[in-house]
Amino acid sequence: MMDNVSVIKGFYLSGLSESMNYRSVLFSLTLLCYCVILLVNITLIVTIILDKNLHEPMYILLCAFCMNGLYGTTGFFPKFLWDLLSPVHVISYSGCFVQGLVIHSFVSNDLSFLAVMAYDRYVAICRPLQYHSVMSKQRLMKLVCFSWFTPFCIVGIKICLTSRLKLCSPYIARLFCVNGIIVTLACSPDETMVNNIVAYVSILFYVFHGVFKVWSYIYLVRTCVNSTENRAKFMQTCVPHLFSLITFLFTVLFDLMNVRFGSKKLPQTFKNFIAVEFLVIPPLMNPLIYGFKLTKIRNRLQRLLF
Numbered sequence: 001m002m003d004n005v006s007v008i009k010g011f012y013l014s015g016l017s018e019s020m021n022y023r024s025v026l027f028s029l030t031l032l033c034y035c036v037i038l039l040v041n042i043t044l045i046v047t048i049i050l051d052k053n054l055h056e057p058m059y060i061l062l063c064a065f066c067m068n069g070l071y072g073t074t075g076f077f078p079k080f081l082w083d084l085l086s087p088v089h090v091i092s093y094s095g096c097f098v099q100g101l102v103i104h105s106f107v108s109n110d111l112s113f114l115a116v117m118a119y120d121r122y123v124a125i126c127r128p129l130q131y132h133s134v135m136s137k138q139r140l141m142k143l144v145c146f147s148w149f150t151p152f153c154i155v156g157i158k159i160c161l162t163s164r165l166k167l168c169s170p171y172i173a174r175l176f177c178v179n180g181i182i183v184t185l186a187c188s189p190d191e192t193m194v195n196n197i198v199a200y201v202s203i204l205f206y207v208f209h210g211v212f213k214v215w216s217y218i219y220l221v222r223t224c225v226n227s228t229e230n231r232a233k234f235m236q237t238c239v240p241h242l243f244s245l246i247t248f249l250f251t252v253l254f255d256l257m258n259v260r261f262g263s264k265k266l267p268q269t270f271k272n273f274i275a276v277e278f279l280v281i282p283p284l285m286n287p288l289i290y291g292f293k294l295t296k297i298r299n300r301l302q303r304l305l306f
Contacts, residue, residue, distance in 0.1 A: 072106025108151030
């Protein structure tokens with residue numbers, strides 16, 4: 001395996017090259033954004049952990065969801081803040097793969113958690129009498145572990161396959177390392193066939209996640225149409241989940257389209273904005289939406305603050 005590893009010792013991240021004239025402003029805004037993300041996510045996590053009345057499947061899943069948001073943003077913001085203060089934007093060979101692993105697994109984890117949360121809402125509204133037996137503590141822990149472990153393994157396999165490639169360029173036109181971009185730096189496209197196959201298999205895996213979410217919400221809507229009580233439950237607990245799902249999917253799809261089909265004529269600043277959306281908007285907005293919309297969390301936060 002060592003014979004196939006590139007002699008490249010690090011990578012140059014060239015995504016910031018056009019924005020360094022506004023370094024101070026970017027650093028201040030980025031630091032403020034990261035601090036707010038940390039504050040709202042940690043507040044929600046601590047609130048759920050400390051209040052025993054919130055130790056229910058929906059809130060435990062929300063707690064894990066926020067933890068994943070902290071995990072993903074930690075893979076991006078500290079390095080990005082450092083780059084804003086540094087004249088040269090470099091990352092070590094191993095550091096690039098670790099960053100790629102963290103950010104890719106963050107996205108995959110979120111997709112898995114959103115699928116489990118959709119299943120939880122389906123059982124709660126469509127099969128209320130069976131809810132506590134179906135969403136038992138043992139099953140909940142299995143679902144949470146599955147949502148963490150499976151995506152991490154899939155992304156880990158992709159990263160390992162990429163690490164065996166011989167690379168011919170150390171330049172990445174991004175603000176952070178992306179596995180797909182590293183694959184395009186391979187000297188021989190023939191060597192990337194296995195990478196592409198695994199990538200398409202993983203995409204198919206998450207397409208099934210999407211089908212399952214759509215199926216869940218079809219049943220939810222059908223169940224709630226003729227019931228005032230179920231409509232209230234839907235508005236209270238499903239609307240935040242739908243908002244999280246739609247926001248996350250749109251931000252990730254924008255970035256995927258940018259990676260696959262992004263035009264070289266587009267300004268680098270615009271590309272950067274698209275690239276970091278999924279690392280800023282969902283981790284920032286999700287805790288706020290859930291905190292305001294879910295009555296138990298809102299009441300608990302009001303007691304803590306006032």
